[in-house]
Amino acid sequence: MENEMITLCNEKREHIGVATRAEIHKKGYWHETFHCWFLSNNEGKVFLYLQIRSDQKKDYPNLLDITAAGHILADESIHDGIREVKEELGIDLAIDDVVSLGVFQDCITTNAIIDKEFGNVFLYARNHIDFSQFHLQQDEVSGIVKTPITDFEQLIAGHIEEILVEGFKINQHGKKSSISTMINKHSIVPHEQSYFENVLFAMKKHV
Template identity: 50%
Template sequence: MKEKEILSIFNDRYERIGRADREEIHSKGYWHETFHCWIAFRDQGRDMVYFQLRSMGKRDFPGLLDITAAGHLLDHEAVSDGIREVYEELGLALTFEDLHPLGALKEELIDGPLIDREWSNVFLLEQHIPFEAFHLQEEEVAGIFAAGLDDVESLIKGGKDSIPVDGFRIQKGKKEYISSKVAWEAFVPHESTYMLQVIDRIRDRLRE
């Protein structure tokens, strides 16, 4: 039997007030703590960001594009322990010191019985990583795609109906490279407030 994940519970001021297992937290809508790592880079004057493609085996939002690497922080973990997600999901060996902090952001994502209220500790890895360098945890992540940061912002704000993405998905154990166009429905429905704050902070960092 799989051991339950125990997470800390917080109030809306990011003060710890208790602990509970992950199932209870998501069913009752308790605020909890997560680690988000976005990977982005500047290429010939254009800001680009990587999205992971969630595996079709995921219980929540299978087959949708999402934060480059992310996960819950357990009750006993520090924020810096979240760096494990980058290696587990993407196969990239980094240290916490490689990341640039973008702040702690609040986000609510409600989908049927899932009430996901997160204090998200958001970080940026500013690096152009060749697609060949990603070694994915296939039960979690099915691919990696890059998109223009300005395009993603326009998609969220309704200025565009679809945007181009380039990347790969794993098919029968091999990387299949794809160039496509996707609508906002292809992404995990994160709050637009969260996404636009992240985009602004990534852009500011890339243009320093």
């Protein structure tokens, strides 16, 4: 995975070359990624779905993140990124099943990586999304939870400190169990505040 070849971008999103994923994160090059958020609207109550990153992940193990996301390889188009949904979640979607919310910059800097993304964000919205639909790639994703989008928005804005999430998690033996727990902002991958705000604003137009 660290040797995957990815297209480099400048700050204007112009493609300027190709490098490995490891080099991109080491040197902090801008690059294209694919993000797909799931929403369900059940009788007027809108739920946002989050993945639980596997404890085997090098970066941010066990934290909550975008429903499905990944890097766009150098030989792929943006729309090819829809494969991430099948790979991570086991749900086979076509690009026509999702709606583009736009492209949002998202930069995360830690001691280990400088991750500068042009996040191509898509929305999969349905009246009902059942947890039984998910068949997870367990070395990538260990569970799925949902929370009311209004609660998530309040958490991100700092108006409340905790929210309830409910869903399921798969243990190391492959057994699925239901979970219901309180989480805070530290439970979530630290995407830029502006990224969350822009994505949530764009989602509202489709709810």
